[in-house]
Amino acid sequence: MTDALSERVATVGRQLRTTQQQLSDDVTAALMRGIEPLDSDPVLVAMLEASVNANVTNIVDVLANDIPLAHLQPPTAAVEYALRLAQRGIPSNALVRAYHMGQNVALRRCYEIIGEQGLATPETVALTAEVSAVLYRYIDSVTAEVFAAYEEERARWIGAQGSALSSTVHNLLAAPSSSAHRFERETGYQLDRDHRAMILWLTDDTRASLADLDRIARDAVNRTGAAGPPLIAPMDGSSLWVWIPSARHPRGSTPADVMREVSLPGGVRVAFGLVGSGVEGFCRSHEQARAAFAVASIPASPTTSVVSYDDRGIAVASMLAKDVDVTRVWVHEVLRELAADTPGTSPLRETLNRYFATGESHLRTAEQLQLHRNTVKYRIDKALAAVRPDTDRLDLALALTACEFLGPLVLSTQRT
Structure with missing residues (x-):
């Protein structure tokens, strides 16, 4: 590889780093949509995210710094994720397919970066071929390592009691x-x-x-x-x-x-x-x-x-969590500025939520929250003033339940 081509590959890696977290999120989302066994358990999802983040970091470093693949070890998070899949009996083809799907998402982003460089056709072709080869060799190497770990763990787990x-x-x-x-x-x-x-x-x-x-x-x-x-x-x-x-x-x-x-x-x-x-x-x-x-x-x-x-609230929260993107939009439509994740809105949501749970009793809400009744009335009035006056009480109660149990998944980090 010539020095000029090496520098262009490094440029792709540096550009990729500027949107590295977004790439990780895109890969994770693609895997969760495309491979059914991978999205059924929040623990597995968290481990999947950690594995994707680690692999994307490796890919960016390899491209940006021309690191030989022989110097890399498979990410610990990726190996642990493979072990967990083996323990749960999820087929190994789901693991292999996940790496190929992730490779495809990463390649598309690299191709976009290459297209933005405005190179002549021969240089574009050479750069595209080299970046594709680097990603292929990385995925091939890591897949072999994690698949071996999967097979070893699966054999051990099958032999284990239970x-x-x-x-x-x-x-x-x-x-x-x-x-x-x-x-x-x-x-x-x-x-x-x-x-x-x-x-x-x-x-x-x-x-x-x-x-x-x-x-x-x-x-x-x-x-x-x-x-x-x-x-x-x-x-x-x-x-x-x-x-x-x-x-x-x-x-x-x-x-x-x-x-x-x-x-x-x-x-x-x-x-x-x-x-x-x-x-x-x-x-x-x-x-x-x-x-x-x-x-x-x-x-x-x-x-x-x-x-x-x-x-209380678990059954409803579990159903609302099944499509959290839709739930998040609906919660914001119902609660408006009450759906903001701020110190000021949190006590308002808590008080209004408890108010509905007590049959709209100011006295019992005050007793349960150990607040003065006037404080409870002030918070409820302020909370209700933040939503549309014609908002259905059931919708409010359900949206507040979603905020209570799903928290950061549905709340906004900015004021709405």
Whole structure:
């Protein structure tokens, strides 16, 4: 490669760096739209974003600084993401396809930059070929590394206790009617009864382990007076899916109530579904637990370490989170300037939200927020003055619930 061509490649890298975060966001969005298994779990989405950011940073550095690929190691975030996919049984072709889709998005941006340089046709062709070759070699190298890590982890996970059970559970959830008999035969867990699903997971800031989650799950089952042994399936190195059969509720308490009385280790979270009957209830209760888990995993979530689908606002928030872009626009249309993420609007939203939850009682709102009644009335009047006077009360309550549980996903960082 000539010095002139090398400098032009470096220019492409430097230009790419000016919009590096946007490129990372574009790649992540393309993968989430185009590969279904990658967008079903907020933990996986966060790991996907970290992997994409790390790979884009590497690509920019290689182009801008002419770094030999032999000097690069696959990003730690990319390897960890591959391991998590292997643990969850997501097919390896999803991983490989993700890299090729990301390469395509990055190439399109590079081609735009090359077109903006106004070079003669021979120089444009040479630069395009070189940039394409660099990206191809990088993706080929990294894909080989992360795929090897995936295969090694998958082999280890398949050989680990409970992994075959995880696969059986996935098959039942994907095809309940056709997999029920095989599921019962392979697991020994009977589906013709009531079930309550539970998900336990570890956050990043914990020293607890998968073994600790297993112990906590079994202790929870004993405390709830289950009719039989639970089904406990490890999904990856940091989460368990659990089903409790025919749980009896001592003194009228639910399993979630029981768990709230237990001192959980730091960084351990639990989500519950509702009781469901038969194979359909088995699946539906798990869907509800997944929904509660999704809300609890949102950054700055107001939920505690134990969350249940029937907790106030969880079911609604989980449905509003399924299309957060549409929800964000709707929230701004309903709340207007109240949807701004500012110190001044936060107490107004909280007070109005609690006001609706208490049946529009100033007294009970003041008692619950430990505020003077006049302060409550002032905040409510100010909040209602910020929205259209004909705004439906139900729309207001739902939009406020979205702000409470989805927070930064729907709030605006600027005043509207």
